[in-house]
Amino acid sequence: xxxxxxxxxxxxxxxxxxxxxxxxxxxxxxxxxxxxxxxxxxxxxxxxxxxxxxxxxxxxxxxxxxxxxxxxxxxxxxxxxxxxxxxxxxxxxxxxxxxxxxxxxxxxxxxxxxxxxxxxxxxxxxxxxxxxxxxxxxxxxxxxxxxxxxxxxxxxxxxxxxxxxxxxxxxxxxxxxxxxxxxxxxxxxxxxxxxxxxxxxxxxxxxxxxxxx
Amino acid sequence: xxxxxxxxxxxxxxxxxxxxxxxxxxxxxxxxxxxxxxxxxxxxxxxxxxxxxxxxxxxxxxxxxxxxxxxxxxxxxxxxxxxxxxxxxxxxxxxxxxxxxxxxxxxxxxxxxxxxxxxxxxxxxxxxxxxxxxxxxxxxxxxxxxxxxxxxxxxxxxxxxxxxxxxxxxxxxxxxxxxxxxxxxxxxxxxxxxxxxxxxxxxxxxxxxxxxxxxxxxxxxxxxxxxxxxxxxxxxxxxxxxxxxxxxxxxxxxxxxxxxxxxxxxxxxxxxxxxxxxxxxxxxxxxxxxxxxxxxxxx
Numbered sequence: 001x002x003x004x005x006x007x008x009x010x011x012x013x014x015x016x017x018x019x020x021x022x023x024x025x026x027x028x029x030x031x032x033x034x035x036x037x038x039x040x041x042x043x044x045x046x047x048x049x050x051x052x053x054x055x056x057x058x059x060x061x062x063x064x065x066x067x068x069x070x071x072x073x074x075x076x077x078x079x080x081x082x083x084x085x086x087x088x089x090x091x092x093x094x095x096x097x098x099x100x101x102x103x104x105x106x107x108x109x110x111x112x113x114x115x116x117x118x119x120x121x122x123x124x125x126x127x128x129x130x131x132x133x134x135x136x137x138x139x140x141x142x143x144x145x146x147x148x149x150x151x152x153x154x155x156x157x158x159x160x161x162x163x164x165x166x167x168x169x170x171x172x173x174x175x176x177x178x179x180x181x182x183x184x185x186x187x188x189x190x191x192x193x194x195x196x197x198x199x200x201x202x203x204x205x206x207x208x209x210x211x212x213x
Numbered sequence: 214x215x216x217x218x219x220x221x222x223x224x225x226x227x228x229x230x231x232x233x234x235x236x237x238x239x240x241x242x243x244x245x246x247x248x249x250x251x252x253x254x255x256x257x258x259x260x261x262x263x264x265x266x267x268x269x270x271x272x273x274x275x276x277x278x279x280x281x282x283x284x285x286x287x288x289x290x291x292x293x294x295x296x297x298x299x300x301x302x303x304x305x306x307x308x309x310x311x312x313x314x315x316x317x318x319x320x321x322x323x324x325x326x327x328x329x330x331x332x333x334x335x336x337x338x339x340x341x342x343x344x345x346x347x348x349x350x351x352x353x354x355x356x357x358x359x360x361x362x363x364x365x366x367x368x369x370x371x372x373x374x375x376x377x378x379x380x381x382x383x384x385x386x387x388x389x390x391x392x393x394x395x396x397x398x399x400x401x402x403x404x405x406x407x408x409x410x411x412x413x414x415x416x417x418x419x420x421x422x423x424x425x426x427x428x429x430x431x432x433x434x435x436x437x438x439x440x441x442x443x444x445x446x447x448x449x450x451x452x453x454x455x456x457x458x459x460x461x462x463x464x465x466x467x468x469x470x471x472x473x474x475x476x477x478x479x480x481x482x483x484x485x486x487x488x489x490x491x492x493x494x495x496x497x498x499x500x501x502x503x504x505x506x507x508x509x510x511x512x
Contacts, residue, residue, distance in 0.1 A: 044411075047411075047415050048414075048415075049411045049414065049415070068414070069411075069414040069415045070414055070415070070416075070417045070418060070419065072415070074415055075415070076411070076412055076415040078408050078411075078412060080406075080408070082406060082408040082409045082411075082412045083409075084409055084413075084427055084430075084431075085409075085430075085431050086430055086431065087430075095413075095416055095426075096416040096417050099416060099417040099418055099422060099426075100417055140412075143412075143416070144412075144415075144416075146416075147416070147417065
């Protein structure tokens with residue numbers, strides 16, 4: 001469950017004021033708004049990448065407001081995937097578990113499981129060079145899910161994809177939610193995407209977040 | 214009939230024909246070409262001077278040279294004669310060693326400073342940025358003189374251990390080379406998307422782990438460029454060395470000071486030969502930077 005109360009965060013010349021929203025465990029909330037309205041800023045505040053001025057962020061009953069990004073158990077997928085250059089797809093998927101010093105067996109098993117779920121098994125030994133937009137986003141999603149996060153933050157993950165790939169990703173994201181029961185905060189520009197994937201839709205406008213009808 | 218009747222494209226075509234771009238590119242090519250020719254010309258002149266120089270009258274020919282007269286120039290040419298001198302061999306060794314140590318030190322300093330300047334806002338950042346440009350902007354002689362004066366305030370044991378000794382060669386080279394390495398590393402980190410580091414933080418990395426596992430591997434090409442640039446700068450350093458390290462043969466003499474010393478005793482041939490050795494080293498460094506270094510950073 002994601003519970004944000006009275007969150008105020010500055011981003012350049014404007015600030016998000018008194019943001020309050022709640023996403024039930026396993027649910028998905030879409031955040032919509034114009035370019036520069038502060039959608040990414042809110043996501044960064046939730047992940048702990050941007051310091052906040054006031055408010056609280058509670059994830060699954062734990063107040064993580066003062067915790068570092070690494071201690072929040074959030075899987076984060078930025079717009080372009082931000083894959084690590086020069087690393088194989090296998091190493092990208094294994095990254096979070098390698099950092100946690102898990103055993104080789106456990107890592108291999110989890111990487112195989114993720115690759116099968118995201119249909120990227122044939123890409124495991126490739127580097128990120130030459131991957132298509134859809135493949136990059138699948139790898140980024142797998143990397144974010146590898147350590148079984150309780151929350152998933154997706155920042156316009158489908159915006160750069162063609163229609164066919166996007167519809168494939170809709171199916172995949174719904175499947176991932178069904179299998180992992182991860183609570184998701186999904187930033188998007190597309191109303192169709194929000195209606196397809198989210199249980200609730202929030203709009204950001206003039207620094208305020210409101211529940212859309 | 215209306216006056217504003219539009220003119221057909223066919224009839225307008227010849228009147229509005231776009232002028233040829235050839236004169237424009239010819240002009241750019243001529244201006245650029247003159248400079249390129251000048252660079253190539255001065256290198257070729259050095260080579261021609263060395264190749265065209267006469268054999269030493271008192272040269273002792275080896276048996277191999279006597280048996281193969283067509284290859285005798287390999288053993289008897291200005292570069293070979295320069296390499297036969299003990300003090301020049303010493304200056305080559307000292308140059309290679311001091312440039313390598315300077316490069317390692319420069320990278321040790323340039324990587325953290327470049328990363329800090331690229332990624333973080335902190336009090337005094339702009340001042341620090343400006344100070345780091347001083348070694349690039351200052352006349353080299355002034356850097357040498359300033360180092361000399363700085364060490365007048367140092368304890369006597371330190372002054373005697375450094376000034377006009379081998380450490381002074383490294384310090385004088387480091388002062389300038391490091392500034393260029395810092396600029397290169399900063400540009401390198403600017404080009405690396407900070408979002409990847411942020412993702413690494415959410416995946417469980419500490420700042421140090423995100424830096425070492427995600428940023429540094431991506432910065433490798435930039436580091437190679439910074440290293441080659443620092444190495445090449447160190448090799449060409451002369452002014453600060455002359456003032457701060459002196460030009461004592463078999464002690465603080467490096468290749469650039471060898472050229473100066475050989476010129477001062479009137480041995481132009483040896484000076485040109487040593488210059489060609491430096492040109493060769495610079496070309497090797499350039500090739501390394503071009504082939505394996507970052508293609509986005511200039512050397």
